[in-house]
Amino acid sequence: MAENATAVVILAAGQGSRMQSDLPKVLHRLGGAPLVGHALRAARSLEPEQIVVVTGHGSDAVTRAVARLDPEAATVLQAEQLGTGHAVRQAMPVLEGFGGRVIVLYGDTPFIAEDTLAELAAHPSDLVVLGFEAEDPGRYGRLIVNDRGLDRIVEWKDADAATRDIALCNSGVMAIDADLLRALIGRLSNDNAAGEYYLTDLPALARAEGRRCDVVICAEAETLGINTRAELAGAEAAFQARARAALMAQGVTLTDPGSVFLALDTVIGRDAVIGPNVVFGPGVTVESGAEILPFCHLEGCHVSEGATVGPFARLRPGAELGADVHVGNFVEIKNAVLDEGVKVGHLTYLGDAQVGEHTNIGAGTITCNYDGVSKHRTVIGPRAFIGSDTMLVAPVTVGADAMTGSGSTITEDVPDGALAIGRARQATKPGLATRLMAALRAKKEAR
Structure with missing residues (x-):
């Protein structure tokens, strides 16, 4: 086992009744990611040997989410919610044989900083609790500290008036040596006002064993927990403010920061420019020097150096834009790769497609990729010219240096260098428009 090895237990079993939701609390989204995803991301910053997520209400949904977010994390079920100590006890079989430090986090507390963890x-002490000086201590548990370190934690329900006057509060986050945790977790009692097994009783038990307990103090903002929709909205505002500030500090231009919305995993390179009213869903990378113009929505996509997107464009999952690609207004790209220098100016849908370098896609082009049952792929070679209002009925291939005539419906492969025209021949009827309109007006007047 590595020196200074860590394991993380994330408590995510609570119902979150104040959210007024059928969705488990830890699956509500913050910055485009479930709350538990923020806890998993923080845990991974420690490079732990093991992460264990304790589930309860909505266990199946939480387990599926954890498997998607962090496939290496384990999940265990707390069938009855009998307190935080009882929850951690459910994780102990997974940690059998682990001898390092166990850190307990919470699935609804998304802002614990990596430096704090x-x-x-x-920390050299056997048990360390994360505390904070609260502006309004309210119903938080209080940390009782003396010259020997942390003496005990008193829950608000069990505190007298003098204890409730203490401003140093318990965040619930704890670090404890695994062997000590293993020895003490079974000795927790539920003889308290709530009838629960409190993890907060561990410091007193550890002190009785002659072990050293201490407090690490962080900013109150790091300990923000999410219990209501209003708190979720406040957390979203705080997340966005931090994420925007971090990007600008790294050299990204946000022309109207307050109107740009970012996801937990958004990556934007230096000297990229992001216009107003741009929304980033999960899974977006924008390379250095790219520009995203106003009113765009991006999710699950990659934008390379020098590319421009928008305004009013949508990049959906699987969109890959090469260097110097231009995607213009009212263009939607989904599961499509656009190689270097491709131009898609306006009013176009490209789905399930591969577009070769320096190809021009005319306005109104659609890759008809879905037959009602299955998706099919369109391949367009390099330097092709796709005329405006072309319907490409997949599966179909347009070769290198080929062209399609405006208004064409292309149902067969187009060889390299060929021009394909797939439209009805125009028929012109002299004077018919005038006669037809006169007849329609007469019919209307007769009514």
């Missing part, structure tokens, strides 16, 4: 992991 690192300090907890490296």
